[in-house]
Amino acid sequence: MRSINFVEGVIVVTTKSYTVGYNGGTVTVDLSTNIDYTVEIPEADKSWISVADTRTRAAMRDETLTFTVASNSALTVRYSTIRLVDNLGITSETILITHKPFMLQRPEPSINLSILRIRTSSRN
Secondary structure, eight states: OOOOOOOOOOEEESOOEEEEOTTOEEEEEEEEESSOEEEEOOGGGTTTEEEEOOOOOOSSEEEEEEEEEOOOOSSSOEEEEEEEEETTSOEEEEEEEEEOOOOOOOOOOOOOGGGOOOOOOOOO
């Protein structure tokens, strides 16, 4: 006996993990889908990450999600796992955002040449 599985809908995310510098920025996620879905950002992460809804509706389509990431003034890395959920509540894909911490910049070592005296002498 043969069986045929029909897939009602699909979401395919090209890259599933992104790293953002401490000053924040945008993350652009390219995907292909043929279903309606929602983007779920964990409640605790909504203070520093948001999505700009730039999607269009068509049969099979390529889309770009853009996330805006605020600056991270903490000294720790923070993470968010964003879910793409279909109308049945099933998670089809996840996207991991890693946000680098603020790091104090160490000043470059310098030499004050005005206080150095270089002696040269010639002895015969």
